[in-house]
Amino acid sequence: MAEITSQQFMQRILQLVDRFDSGLGSRREPVDWDGVTAARWVPEGEGGWLRPLATSQDMQLDDLLGIDRQKQSLEANTRQFVHGLPANNALLWGARGTGKSSLVRALLNTYADAGLRLIEMDKNDLLHLPALVAQLAGQPWRFLLFCDDLAFEADDSAYKSLKTVLDGTVEAAPENLLLYATSNRRHLLPEQRSDNLGASMVDGELHPGEAIEEKIALSDRFGLWVSFYPFSQEHYLEVVQHWLNELARAHQLQWQWSASVQQQALRWALSRGNRNGRCAYQFARSWVGARLLEQHD
Numbered sequence: 001m002a003e004i005t006s007q008q009f010m011q012r013i014l015q016l017v018d019r020f021d022s023g024l025g026s027r028r029e030p031v032d033w034d035g036v037t038a039a040r041w042v043p044e045g046e047g048g049w050l051r052p053l054a055t056s057q058d059m060q061l062d063d064l065l066g067i068d069r070q071k072q073s074l075e076a077n078t079r080q081f082v083h084g085l086p087a088n089n090a091l092l093w094g095a096r097g098t099g100k101s102s103l104v105r106a107l108l109n110t111y112a113d114a115g116l117r118l119i120e121m122d123k124n125d126l127l128h129l130p131a132l133v134a135q136l137a138g139q140p141w142r143f144l145l146f147c148d149d150l151a152f153e154a155d156d157s158a159y160k161s162l163k164t165v166l167d168g169t170v171e172a173a174p175e176n177l178l179l180y181a182t183s184n185r186r187h188l189l190p191e192q193r194s195d196n197l198g199a200s201m202v203d204g205e206l207h208p209g210e211a212i213e214e215k216i217a218l219s220d221r222f223g224l225w226v227s228f229y230p231f232s233q234e235h236y237l238e239v240v241q242h243w244l245n246e247l248a249r250a251h252q253l254q255w256q257w258s259a260s261v262q263q264q265a266l267r268w269a270l271s272r273g274n275r276n277g278r279c280a281y282q283f284a285r286s287w288v289g290a291r292l293l294e295q296h297d
Helices: 006-027 068-082 100-114 123-136 158-167 193-198 210-219 233-250 259-272 277-296
Strands: 038-044 047-052 090-094 116-120 142-147 177-183 200-202 205-207 224-228
Touching: 038 123, 047 123, 068 090, 068 100, 068 116, 068 142, 068 224, 090 100, 100 116, 100 142, 100 177, 123 142, 233 259, 233 277, 259 277
Parallel strands: 038 116, 090 177, 090 224, 116 142, 142 177
Antiparallel strands: 038 047, 200 205
């Protein structure tokens, strides 16, 4: 094979760089929100750009069983927002797999035709919010800024930056932008027994120490708290049956609930170490897929 000179090598490198830059340029075109319902913020330097996301309509509010109070609370807040009325930033906190993120996706599917749009952003990129706001200024859409699985470690100073963002930038942002975040922690930070050592009694009243006050201060910036709890066995089985019905209907599979199916669902949850909506959905996919494969064979 013929050797290439250093000049030819550098020329090829420059061609690859130009091709890469050209590709980035095409992806950085402004999002066409008429045909896109969700995008993700991609950080770059002191700012960033929005990358459109492919979304599906497979998650609807009716698919979320056993969390009626949570659905009612967050849907009311979202409906106010979509109609241009005052609404709150919301923190959805609680056990994993209980429907926090699914509820936000279902609300997007429900209100997309009414102008609701969603932007995913990582917690570390929240300081870029002014750059995002500049891109959304003047848009006729209603934007949910969605931070999934938001949590900080005890030595993570980034949570102080988020407090500043919530106190300043978000409140000063256009009225068409709202922040929804999910977390497994109520106060977004780990809580330890030592935090209570700073508590004191003043005039017969218990006052929390500075450590607790600091941790509460962040979550307190969210005007709406929506709490989610672990599933009971009855709740879990109800969700399993729902998804078995939905998936079987989608694939024209005839099936019937039985003691055997129930035992399989319970063993599945036991092997996973939890009972929640995600576990129920995964079992339903596995069970329906296995029955369809049997028919295929």
